[in-house]
Amino acid sequence: MSIRLEEAPAAASAKRKLARPELLAPGGNLEKLKMAIHYGADAVYIGGPRYSLRSNADNFTMEEMRQAVKFAEGYGAKVFVAANIYAHNEDLAGIADYLRELEAVGIAAIIAADPIIIDTAMKVAPKLEVHLSTQQSTLNWEAVRYWKEEGLPRVVLAREASMADIIEIKQKVDVEIEAFVHGAMCSSFSGRCVLSNHLTDRDSNRGGCSQSCRWKYDLYQAAADESGQLLAEGVPLFADEEESFTMGSKDLCMIEHIPQIIEAGIDSLKIEGRMKSMHYAATVVYAYRQAIDSYLADPDNYKLKPEWLEEIHKAANRPLNEGFFFQVPGAKEHIYHEEDKQAPYDFAGIVLEYDAATGMALVEQRNYFKPGTELEVFSPDGVRFRQTVDAIYDEEGNTLDAARHPLQKLRLRMEGPVQPMDMLRKKFMSKKSKK
Numbered sequence: 001m002s003i004r005l006e007e008a009p010a011a012a013s014a015k016r017k018l019a020r021p022e023l024l025a026p027g028g029n030l031e032k033l034k035m036a037i038h039y040g041a042d043a044v045y046i047g048g049p050r051y052s053l054r055s056n057a058d059n060f061t062m063e064e065m066r067q068a069v070k071f072a073e074g075y076g077a078k079v080f081v082a083a084n085i086y087a088h089n090e091d092l093a094g095i096a097d098y099l100r101e102l103e104a105v106g107i108a109a110i111i112a113a114d115p116i117i118i119d120t121a122m123k124v125a126p127k128l129e130v131h132l133s134t135q136q137s138t139l140n141w142e143a144v145r146y147w148k149e150e151g152l153p154r155v156v157l158a159r160e161a162s163m164a165d166i167i168e169i170k171q172k173v174d175v176e177i178e179a180f181v182h183g184a185m186c187s188s189f190s191g192r193c194v195l196s197n198h199l200t201d202r203d204s205n206r207g208g209c210s211q212s213c214r215w216k217y218d219l220y221q222a223a224a225d226e227s228g229q230l231l232a233e234g235v236p237l238f239a240d241e242e243e244s245f246t247m248g249s250k251d252l253c254m255i256e257h258i259p260q261i262i263e264a265g266i267d268s269l270k271i272e273g274r275m276k277s278m279h280y281a282a283t284v285v286y287a288y289r290q291a292i293d294s295y296l297a298d299p300d301n302y303k304l305k306p307e308w309l310e311e312i313h314k315a316a317n318r319p320l321n322e323g324f325f326f327q328v329p330g331a332k333e334h335i336y337h338e339e340d341k342q343a344p345y346d347f348a349g350i351v352l353e354y355d356a357a358t359g360m361a362l363v364e365q366r367n368y369f370k371p372g373t374e375l376e377v378f379s380p381d382g383v384r385f386r387q388t389v390d391a392i393y394d395e396e397g398n399t400l401d402a403a404r405h406p407l408q409k410l411r412l413r414m415e416g417p418v419q420p421m422d423m424l425r426k427k428f429m430s431k432k433s434k435k
């Protein structure tokens, strides 16, 4: 029997204790991992040196994983490692040793799809939980029950699962369910696309997806010669180059549905984006953290605050939608014409130190700014304040006309107290205005 969406208790009362879902964020590298945890993630997933999709991400070394686990423990957070490729024969050597090493450095779980990786982990690294990757495209409760009976404590559902599917799965199988709530979607059925393989010889299922669906294409109508033989070149359908189209999809964003998500019993809310910036991770994690905590604190009087959505939009570089949660996406959910790739805010720098006596902060630069730029100070508690930069100094106290060099350490006078790991951001400036 399928469950109708209206049956989802949108705001049952506080009479019963709601389970607190995990907020799971991407950790593209050690710095992004720290930022995601500092801004509110309960757990972070990363890629290790082997077996991870996202071969272009800054995958972690074992030493970095050790540091990541130590940092996470300080916040009571967990680190998961994606080991979710489908292995070819040449990938098999070394799997057991790799999994033992992950267990030894304190990784809490691997996210795996290939049965050989799942089976090996259970045999050689019993303290390592195995979470079934979304790459297995699990969509129904019988399949979830199968994986539970195989000994997996958690299943990451396919992005194609609907809210009704999830509710039914949670009602029928007592196993942890992790679902994507935010981030990029694949315009093919997730993980079942070979566009990248054909066009760039980069294998999507071994982490090499070149996002070929997001390229710009020109449309040609097939043309044939008199005998009916197809010609190599077709007839351009649009002479105007601006009509080039893409095949990418809009990004998923479920922050407006946190009550339903929590009431459905989803155990882990996953944010996609190991390749995205640390500003993106911190901003999205912050917004979901606020929404989740607010709902759990007082479900009956919960209201989505517009500022949480504003935060999401500060980091978003694509239009957003609700993926497959409430309907199968149609044409409206795809991006057929050029995307606006620029998020409205730029990450300007990160606070390293603050001296309350002088009001001066030591800041590491990330993007260009200059005296006169309005900076917003963003923290795990939200926007602290905005200020206009009056002057910029280098570490030796010399005045600079602009902050031009990424990672340069600078001193700025702050108009209010700040803390290490606060972010400074500014409205996006086009290259023309950076003089």
Ligand code: SF4
Pocket (backbone or CB within 6 Å): 185, 186, 187, 188, 191, 192, 193, 194, 195, 196, 204, 209, 210, 211, 212, 213, 214
């Ligand atoms: S090319 Fe696009 S549709 Fe294909 S796997 Fe990559 S993201 Fe998905």
